[in-house]
Structures are given as C-alpha cells and as structure tokens.
Amino acid sequence: MKKIITISREYGSGGRLIGKLVAESLGYDFYDKEIIDMAAQESGLSPDFIKKTEQNLSSGFLYNLLLGSSYSGTANGASSINGTQMLPLADQVFNAERKVILDLAKKGNCVIVGRCADYILNTSDEIDSKSLLNVFIYGNLEEKLKRIEDLYKEPEQAAKKTIQQIDKRRANHYNTFTEATWGDRKNYDIMINSSTAGIEETARLISEIAKHQ
Template structure:
C-alpha cells in the first residue's frame, strides 16, 4: 500500500478535487492550499504573499549556484538564511519553506497536490520510493475550458487564456526548481486523462493503484 500520493495536474483537469476524493477514500490526510499557511509560518512571509507569488516567481539561484545539483535535493537550511554574503531570493525562500513542510507531512499517510511534491519526496532519503505514488492528471482542452467556465463563470476565450497562462507558470516553476520536466511521463507512476472517465472514476483508479 502506498503511503504517500502526489498529484500534479494541469489547470482545469480537476486534479485538486480528485486528490481530495482519493484522500477521503483511503482515509489519508489531504494537503494543498494548507501548505501555504504552514509555509507562511515557517518563512515569516505572509500567507497572502505566498499565495500570490509562489508560482509567479522563478529563481533557481541556488540551483544555478550548485551547477546542476537541484535545490530540492539538497539539505535545506533556514529560510532566508544567508549563503555566503547573499540572501536567498524570495522564490527560493518560498520553495525552501514548502519543501520542509512537505517532508514534514510524511509522518502520516497523505495526499499532496502540486508544489513539486513528487520530486521533493522521490529525491529525499527520508522516503522509500516503494511507499510513493506520483500521479499526473491532464485533460482535453475542451473539458478544461468547460470546467473553468462553470466554476469561475469565465467566457470561453478567457478560460482558455487562463489555462494556458497558469499551466505555463506551473511548468516554469517546476522546471526551475527540479531536475525534471513538468508533465514528462518518465517522472510519474500514472498519467491520467480525467476527460476519459470523469473525476470520480479517475479517483477510483488512483485508489486502486495505491493498493499495489
């Protein structure tokens, strides 16, 4: 039985809802936006600031400094801690805080949505990869547009624009702070098109896969 399930997802694919359903069916803890409040306490930055900027800022300062050794895979020091004479950029401070929170969440079985959790856990020596299930959820563009239209009451053109922008930010953030490529099938145990069978069936597939 997998103890930890990470859900990476395209915007509008229903990934958050699917993750929540999986957690409920397995009796696991569920973390998504809750990580923002935890990271705020860890970093000293406001939750509102982190919410607005966590995927809008890309730095990779420490990633570049280490010449290919991912920041996510290193031992994290205190958030905002000087390295030499420099202070980590805000993007790195936020990522570092969220990384520490995510690793701390593994004291119990859980489902974690987004925030590079798949990479953070798979590269940590604290986690046995046999206990980890990394899932990427995507959907047909028509289904994503319809979902965003219904939830946020956006027009079709606005919904499509929002989807493209948010997915681009997610990819840039992930590609900056990890050594992997967002959405590349080699990085996940499962890739599911939620348009194929719907939200509930997709959640059931993940639950079944978690049993192995």
Template sequence: MKKNIITISREYGSDGRNIGLLTAKKLDIEFYDKELIDAAAKEIGFPAETVAAKEQKLTSSILYNFAVGTIYGSAYPREPKPSELPLAEQIFLAQKKAIIERAKRGPCVIIGRCADYILRDREDVLRVFIYADYESRKRRALKEYGELEENIDKMMREIDKKRRIHYENYTSQRWGDRDNYDLLLNTALLDPQKCADIICEAVR
C-alpha cells in the same frame, strides 16, 4: 511495497485537486494543498497572502539561479543563507520542508508543489498526473470553476506555463513527462470519482 503517499500533479482545469480530495476522503487520509502555503508562510515569517501571491512566480528566481550559477563559477565566497535568497526560493524551500515533514507523519495526498520530485527517494509514493485535452479543461474551467469566457485562453496559457516552468526550474525534469509518474489519468473521459477509485485501487 504499499504506497502511503499520493502526489498529484495536474494540468489546470483537469480537476486534479478535486480528484485528490475525493481520494483522501475515500482512503480517510490527510489532504495537503493550500495548507502548505500557510506552513511555508509560518516558516519564513511572511503573511500567507504574500506567499500565495508569490508562489510559483519565477522570473526573478530563474534570473537568480542563473546569476548564482555564474557567481559560483568564479569567485563567490560562500553559499547564501536562506534569508538572503529571493522570496520565491525561500517559499520553495519552506514548502519542501513542510512536504517532507508531512509525508513522515503518515499517509496523505499532496497536490502539486513538485512533491513527486521532493519525495523521490521514498519508495512508498504513488506519483499521479491528471490531464485532459485543452478543450475539455477549458469547458471545466468555464462551467465548474466559474471562469469568464473573455479571460480563459490567456489565463490557461499563463497557468499552464507557470506550472511547467516552476516544475522544470526546481526539478530538472520535464513537466508531464510520463517517466516521472506511475499513473496518468485523462479526465476528458474518466470522471473525478472514477479517477479517485482508480487511485485508491493503485494504493490498495
């Protein structure tokens, strides 16, 4: 079956966003990344800045899930309404809605946000994972993203951890587990345009 939707999950510093952009450009299809933050913000009535800052901050959310699990197990009378959920949960649900709706509109590339999992029942989705070894990613973050040497290790550890926890919290799947993807590309050796060419070949 022809693949119309391309989801890209990526490790920090692996250049996944750039590869997604190049792919969307080459195929002349829509590209969704930060635009999904705006869509979620509009949906739940919060400023985009608040949503961007809160997106993938999960400590309270994980505690919440744990608490609800406990409450439901005993005598909680009803499911909470969306507006009663912690903000991180509200954002996830609003982004999920935006992802499902945009995938219906037509061919597109979607970056991150568990889109591979959210769209798992569609058969026309190519699920891509972009990765590289730690040193390659660090070099790219310093050289191309302009990050500072003194912060880089701490920042990379935090972002990697945040993405992993976010994914595993909402999907019950293991982040980066190859069985969740159709195609994994190592950008330590393959350059971004080559990766985009490979993805285009995969959906041709």
C-alpha cells in the same frame, strides 16, 4: 499500500478535486493550500505573500548562478543583511514548502497536491520510494474549458488564456526548481486523462492502485 500520494495536474483537469476524493476514499489527510499556512509558519513570510509568490517567481538561485546572474542588493527578489547575501524570496518560499512537504510525508497517509512534491519526495533519502505514488492528471481542452467556465464563469477565450498561462507558470516553476520536466511521463507512476473516465472514476482508479501496490 501506498502511504503518500502526490497529485500533479494541468489546470482545469480537476486534479485538486480528484486528490480530495482519493484522500476521502483512503481516509488520508489532504494537503493543497494548507501548505501555504504551514510554509508561512516555517519561513516567517506571510501566507498572502507566499500565495502570490508561488509559481510567479521562477528564477531559482542555483539556476541563476549557472547563468552567471548577480544577486546583489535586492535583484530578483534577493535580500541581504549586513552585507550577507540571503536567498531570493522565491527560493525561501520553495525551501519552506519543501520542508513542510517532507514533514507531512514522514507522517504518511496523505495526499499532496502540486508544489513539486513528486520530485521533492522522489529524490529525498528520508522517504521510502516504495511508499510513494506520483500521479499526473491531464485532460482534453474542451473538458477543461467547460469546467473553468462552469466554476469561474469565464468566457471560453478568457478560460483558454487562463489555462495556457497557469500551465506555463507551473511548468516554469517545476523546471526551474527541479532537475526534471513538468509533465514528463518519466517523473510519474501514473498519468491519467480525467476527461476519459471522469472525476469520480479517476479518483476511484487511483485509490485502487494505491491500495494494491
């Protein structure tokens, strides 16, 4: 039985809803936007700031060091106190969310959506990999467009642009803060096209796999 399930997903694939249905089926706790409030308490940053910062600032500190970027003053969101350099704000947000995700995983019996949770938990010495199930959910463009049009009343062209922009931000964020590539099959235990089975059946399949692993 897998005690921790992470859900990575393409925008419009229904990944959040699928994750929620999996949690309900297994009697697990479900975490998505709730992580923002927890990270705010951890970091002292406001929930609204963290929400706006997620995936929008993708220049990680170590990544920029490799490129030779300078973090003087407030460049790239970095700050300093009494001349002592602090991490850029994007990194502060990531580190706060990382700690929250690890704490939640240690408790077990949970489904966590997004935020590089698959990589964070897979590379942590504190988490037993045998208790972890990493899932990536994708979908056909037509189905994703229809879902976004129905949910947010966006016309097709606007919905298509939104999908491209959000998936690009998710990929940039993941690729910067991890040593892996977003959507690469090597990072996940399961990759499912939600357009093939539908939302409910996809959730059922994940639940069954989690029960019997």
